[in-house]
Amino acid sequence: MSTSMFKTPLRRLLATTSVHAPRRAFSTTLPRDATWGFIGLGKMGYPMAKNLRSKIPQSDTLLICDSNSEVTQQFLKEGSGLKVEVAGGPHELAAESETIITSLPEPRHVKDVFHLILKGGLPTKDRLFIDCSTIDPISSREVANAVHCTGAGKFVDAPMSGGVVGASAGTLTFMLGASSKSPGLAQRAEQVLLLMGKKVWHLGEQGAGLSGKLANNYLLAIQNIATAEAMNLGIRWGLDPKTLGQMINSSTGRCWSSEVNNPVPGVVETAPASRDYAGGFGVSLMKKDLRLAVEAARESGTQLKLAETAQGVYEETEGGYPGKDFSVVYRYLQEGSR
Structure with missing residues (x-):
């Protein structure tokens, strides 16, 4: 594709953005015959x-x-x-x-x-x-x-x-x-x-929505790996997976990856892990979002200490489990443990 129409881009993100509470409804009606x-x-x-x-x-x-x-x-x-x-x-x-x-x-x-x-x-x-x-x-x-x-x-x-x-x-x-x-x-x-x-x-x-999304997904990428490591560690110590998950979700380790998208099969019945990691957010998509977050951070001169390690984990996980939900990181860690 020719990109000649796209002029020299802005080289830095907005220094500040105004943040408003989430809106739930807008009072005007939709136009008809649109x-x-x-x-x-x-x-x-x-x-x-x-x-x-x-x-x-x-x-x-x-x-x-x-x-x-x-x-x-x-x-x-x-x-x-x-x-x-x-x-x-x-x-x-x-x-x-x-x-x-x-x-x-x-x-x-x-x-x-x-x-x-x-x-x-x-x-x-x-x-x-x-x-x-x-x-x-x-x-x-x-x-x-x-x-x-x-x-x-x-x-x-x-x-x-x-x-x-x-x-x-x-x-x-x-x-x-x-x-x-x-x-x-x-x-x-x-x-x-x-x-x-x-x-x-x-x-x-304009552009601030993407900055927010990439910041969120960077955190999610790290959170998912940490949850998988903690669950794998506790299970290898002999703890019951469901009990361990419930304990974490009533304690300070609670997060979306532990409570909603727990990476261990059977801990959360509605999570992709309980259906062989099918559906959900693909590991390739998480790898992409992580890459975009790292690139944007580099453009803004922002230091990310855990990025390189996380990228390596998702790269190896995708190679072994293509098409699976990104919580399949747990299986990657489990099978790599002795």
């Missing part, structure tokens, strides 16, 4: 688009776009009531939509899609782009700059937390970055995001 666009029907995007489809007015139209035609056809078959159509490509989808949501794997995919969207220009419209992809803040700012400079619309970043389970249940938490130079932009984006989730944290200017 056209919505959704690009990227992957593991997260597909259930997000389903929730969007179920909550927007029946008089509206939802355009979908994905490189996998089988996925778009499946989405059409599952629809009822609302008018759903498959767009001929990203440009066609954006040209006809007032609100466009993207959920894509990597920075290069986001840049590729927006290159196609912006190539040739778009008709004038009060258009909002909401990118829910987890990419680095610098790439996101490059895309936002291209969108704004071409007059295509407004662009916000809104990565999410909650995994596939949260995407399916509509309980995602979104981290929003929206320019304060556009009055009402953050509120407009929040109204849309609450159709697919339960909380929206407005963390500051």
Whole structure:
């Protein structure tokens, strides 16, 4: 893809961001007879688009776009009531939509899609782009700059937390970055995001949502390894796994990785570990988010002492257990113990 449209990026993150309490509802009503666009029907995007489809007015139209035609056809078959159509490509989808949501794997995919969207220009419209992809803040700012400079619309970043389970249940938490130079932009984006989730944290200017998401997932990456190590240690000392897990969850070691996504099979029946680490947040995705966090930290001159070790753990874990939930780190540690 040609990236000539993306000008020299900002080289440092915002020094400060204003943090607001999470919003749960927005009082204005959604416009009628509107056209919505959704690009990227992957593991997260597909259930997000389903929730969007179920909550927007029946008089509206939802355009979908994905490189996998089988996925778009499946989405059409599952629809009822609302008018759903498959767009001929990203440009066609954006040209006809007032609100466009993207959920894509990597920075290069986001840049590729927006290159196609912006190539040739778009008709004038009060258009909002909401990118829910987890990419680095610098790439996101490059895309936002291209969108704004071409007059295509407004662009916000809104990565999410909650995994596939949260995407399916509509309980995602979104981290929003929206320019304060556009009055009402953050509120407009929040109204849309609450159709697919339960909380929206407005963390500051455009790019701030991604900074928050990467900070959170850096912590989660370390937390998951530490939980797996602690559980493996206690079990090898002869402790009962469930009792150990319950003790930790009533003590100071309690965290999301121990309580909700415990890495030991059978400790938490609803966790991926109890179904052979299927579903959930893939180890490859955690490896990607960790890489992005490290790169962003390097750009800002921030020291991360545990990053290199954690990256090595996920690299080796993915090699042995591709496609599994990232809590499979426990199995990697267990099998490596003597």
